[in-house]
Amino acid sequence: MGKEKNMDEYWHANLRYVGILTSIWFIVSFGCGILLVEPLNSIQIGGFKLGFWFAQQGSIYVFVVLIFVYVWLMNRLDKKFDVHEG
Amino acid sequence: MDIQTWTYILVGLTFALYIGIAIWSRVGSTSDFYIAGSKVPPLANGMATAADWMSAASFISMAGLIAFMGYDGGVYLMGWTGGYVLLALLLAPYLRKFGKFTVPDFIGDRYYSNVARTVAVVCAIIVSFTYVAGQMRGVGVVFARFLEVPINMGVYIGMVIVFFYAVLGGMKGITYTQVAQYCILIFAYMVPAFFISFQLTGNVVPQLGFGSTLADGSGTFLLEKLNQLHQELGFAEYTSGTKSTIDVFAITLALMVGTAGLPHVIVRFFTVPKVRDARKSVGYALLFIAILYTTAPAIAAFARVNLIETVSNEQYDEVPAWFTNWEETGLLSFDDKDGDGKIQYVANEQQNELTIDQDIMVLANPEIANLPNWVIALVAAGGLAAALSTAAGLLLVISTSISHDLIKKQIMPEITEKVELVWARIAAGFAVVVAGYFGINPPGFVAATVALAFGLAAASFFPAILLGIFDKKMNRQGAITGMIVGIVLMLFYMIKYKLGGFGGGTEADWWFGISPEGFGTVAMIVNLVVAITISRFTADPPEDVQDLVEEIRYPGPAREITDQ
Numbered sequence: 001m002g003k004e005k006n007m008d009e010y011w012h013a014n015l016r017y018v019g020i021l022t023s024i025w026f027i028v029s030f031g032c033g034i035l036l037v038e039p040l041n042s043i044q045i046g047g048f049k050l051g052f053w054f055a056q057q058g059s060i061y062v063f064v065v066l067i068f069v070y071v072w073l074m075n076r077l078d079k080k081f082d083v084h085e086g
Numbered sequence: 087m088d089i090q091t092w093t094y095i096l097v098g099l100t101f102a103l104y105i106g107i108a109i110w111s112r113v114g115s116t117s118d119f120y121i122a123g124s125k126v127p128p129l130a131n132g133m134a135t136a137a138d139w140m141s142a143a144s145f146i147s148m149a150g151l152i153a154f155m156g157y158d159g160g161v162y163l164m165g166w167t168g169g170y171v172l173l174a175l176l177l178a179p180y181l182r183k184f185g186k187f188t189v190p191d192f193i194g195d196r197y198y199s200n201v202a203r204t205v206a207v208v209c210a211i212i213v214s215f216t217y218v219a220g221q222m223r224g225v226g227v228v229f230a231r232f233l234e235v236p237i238n239m240g241v242y243i244g245m246v247i248v249f250f251y252a253v254l255g256g257m258k259g260i261t262y263t264q265v266a267q268y269c270i271l272i273f274a275y276m277v278p279a280f281f282i283s284f285q286l287t288g289n290v291v292p293q294l295g296f297g298s299t300l301a302d303g304s305g306t307f308l309l310e311k312l313n314q315l316h317q318e319l320g321f322a323e324y325t326s327g328t329k330s331t332i333d334v335f336a337i338t339l340a341l342m343v344g345t346a347g348l349p350h351v352i353v354r355f356f357t358v359p360k361v362r363d364a365r366k367s368v369g370y371a372l373l374f375i376a377i378l379y380t381t382a383p384a385i386a387a388f389a390r391v392n393l394i395e396t397v398s399n400e401q402y403d404e405v406p407a408w409f410t411n412w413e414e415t416g417l418l419s420f421d422d423k424d425g426d427g428k429i430q431y432v433a434n435e436q437q438n439e440l441t442i443d444q445d446i447m448v449l450a451n452p453e454i455a456n457l458p459n460w461v462i463a464l465v466a467a468g469g470l471a472a473a474l475s476t477a478a479g480l481l482l483v484i485s486t487s488i489s490h491d492l493i494k495k496q497i498m499p500e501i502t503e504k505v506e507l508v509w510a511r512i513a514a515g516f517a518v519v520v521a522g523y524f525g526i527n528p529p530g531f532v533a534a535t536v537a538l539a540f541g542l543a544a545a546s547f548f549p550a551i552l553l554g555i556f557d558k559k560m561n562r563q564g565a566i567t568g569m570i571v572g573i574v575l576m577l578f579y580m581i582k583y584k585l586g587g588f589g590g591g592t593e594a595d596w597w598f599g600i601s602p603e604g605f606g607t608v609a610m611i612v613n614l615v616v617a618i619t620i621s622r623f624t625a626d627p628p629e630d631v632q633d634l635v636e637e638i639r640y641p642g643p644a645r646e647i648t649d650q
Contacts, residue, residue: 011639018175025171029164029342034335037157041325047297047307052325055160056152056383057293060167060376067174067369074179075362083640085360 010081017073021066029059092463093232100270100467101247104263104474108251111259116507119256120187120486126261126357132370134264135354137271137475139166139345139375141217142224144382145271145472150444152386153393156316158327159383161334165341167372167379172346172548174368178355180555182364183638187356188483189349189547190491196554197562198631200496205569207491209546210349213539214480214487215520217350221477222525225470231415231449232466238526244474245522252478252485253514257357260478267471272377274468279381282388282455296384312387315394320433324390336604344540344606347548350479353486361641389447392454397440398431405429408453417443481521485513538580541606545572549613558635560617563624568617576609 032040037051045053078084117123126134144166152159184192190210194203222241229240251259276292283295287308299307306314312324322328329337345351354371355364397405402420412418419441420429431440449469452462489510494501501509546569553560553568581587583595584602593601600608626632 007636007640014639021175022171025168029168029338030335033160033164034331034338045297047299047309049309049325052157052160052309053297055157056163057296057380059164060380063167063171064369064373064376066171067365067372070175071362071365071369074365078362078641083642085362085641 006081007083010077010083013077014074017070017077021070025063025066028054028062033059087459089459089462090233092460093466096460096463096467097233097470100266100471103266104247104251107262107266108255108259111255111262113254113256113258114507116187116490116503116510118258119507119510120482120490121353121356122256122258122261124357124359126359128358128363128367129370130261130265131354131358131363131367132374133268134261134357135351135367135371136374136378137264137268137471138354138479139351139371139476140271140378140472141476142221142228142469142473144378145275146224146228146445146448146469149382149385149389150447152383153390153447154444156322156324156327158329158334159386160327161329161337161341163379163383165338166345167375168338168342169345170368170372170375172342173351173355174365174372177346177352177551177555178364178368179361179641180638181352181551182355182358183361183641184634185356187353187490188486189352189551190487191495192554193547193550193565194491194495196631196634197550197565198628199562199566202550202562202566202569203491203495205566206547206550207487209542209569209573210483210487210491213348213542214350214483215524216539218477218480218484218517218521219524219528221473221480222521223528224473225477226525228466228469228473232463241522241525244470244477244525245518248474248478248481249515249518252481252518253511256510256514257482260482261357263478264475267475268374271468271471271475272374274464274471275378275381277464278452278455278457278461279385281457281461282392282451283384285455286388286391292381292384292388296387308387308391312391315391315398319394319398319431322433324387330599332599333601333604336598336600336607338604340544340604340606340610341540343548343610344542344544347543347546347551348539349543349547350483352547352551353483354479385451386447389451389454392451393442393447394431396454397429400429402427402429406454408450411453412446412450417446417449477521481514481517484517485510488513488516538576538584538602541576541580541603541609542573544606545576545609545613549610549617553614553617555635555638557618557621558632559621559626561621561624561627564617564619564621567620568613571616572609572613575612576606579605579609 032051033055037055040051041049043050113119148162181192186192190203190206193206194200222244225244226237226240229235229243230237251263279292280290283292284290286301287295287298288301289295289298296308299305300311309325316324327334355367358364358367402422421439423439429440430437432438449465452465489506493509494506550565550569553565580602583591
């Protein structure tokens, strides 16, 4: 019984991470790169209009970071709940 | 040395390398053949996935496509990278924990139904064949362009090479050749990019040069210059798009979800030893892909500026040699409509005198920028690496679907592993021949169906797998109906608006203003809604299936993959 409760906690922690990270995924690509591209384009950083930069560069960098953050969070969680592999 | 000699040397060396790897990695078990025995280190798998994923289209056509689309090109950049976030967070770790050989394995077991398995096999084969035909054609085209052999001859040479390492080494052979192919293709892509970025902006890193000022001392930003040029010639501003927001949104989402649902990508994460390796190796894969995908839009902008500055309003008889060379291939053509001997390159179709194929942007880039001959030859070797690596990955999915999902799991379950391996090799050989046939006689619908492949994967696999993991109560009635409704709806829309079937239709008739390329998003949502609704009104899945779902959610101690 105790173990089952533990497993539920593990799964809910995982779902929370997934929820937060996919929200960021959505915000940088669909938010900054598509829906908000016009207003963001009025901001200029170096030679880039910001909305354009998110669509063609920024969102890709964020995607890479998101995955490695998830890897780190889950490795920590696996250890905490003792479900890590060998 | 001239370009031809350099090309023969570099292409010859890379092919010798692929064959060497094939001989070193030949396999003797089905586990090795299908999933490289689940012994591939995450870093190597990341490189292999990147090569698997980046096709001839990514390498040769994408930058050119973006150069002509400007901001709208972002749909490909975000769409073909964002799917990896979904893979890492929602699919790959659980499928690795499930621990079988193929995607239809998961669908068939999770939905306790051979009907579901067969639907999945059919989807996997359709998706992979539409893709692979384009790859074999790509091999032929690169050969024809750089070595001046007929396109068909190029396809035959490509077939022989792929046949050799796919049939001999299976997934193990493919994995390690893909690692080598990634190194070759990324080097070939980056070297000209560094040179051109430095020439144009004084910054050697293309991602930074993209946002820098021009090196001509004017102090104008590259993108600003590009917008000015576009305005003068009547094109839409480079940094703004012409597609509607809802369509950009739908296409991007369909490509992302489609990417995450493609069987040849998913199966790569069955080849690593552990669940945590699966997560990590998706990260590596995207990192390696991102190097090319963040460079491509920079190359697109550089090439666009270079092209306009070199040819626009110039005397036709004074153009540089590369112009004439590429005219001979038919990828570039000039029609002096007003007879003034000058090249008018403008948005207005009545006045425009120059037609440019998008592929030229990458292929001719080294020549336009006056780079040394070996760099031009390198681009040829890189294009071949990109096409061959993707073709091999797809062929493996096809052969596994036939030998494992159909023959072993359904038609002849009593065969031994040795016999299954023979079937796997026969199926791989058969798939190479069929792919070669389509490469030589490309069906007219190929261009249309590559987009279909993503829509199809988005409308079928992705919801079925996602619900299989995250919704314990999802049952076979819901999943199968969802998949079938999703696919049929997607096919209907593509046939109607892309191929003119069912009475056809124009842009004005699109549902919600969404193009066929973006319709996968709608079909996916319909699949999800149908599947969830039906599952709530039918019996829950059996206990042991619910236990299976419970089990794949926790990494637990690593398990050897065995075939039962």
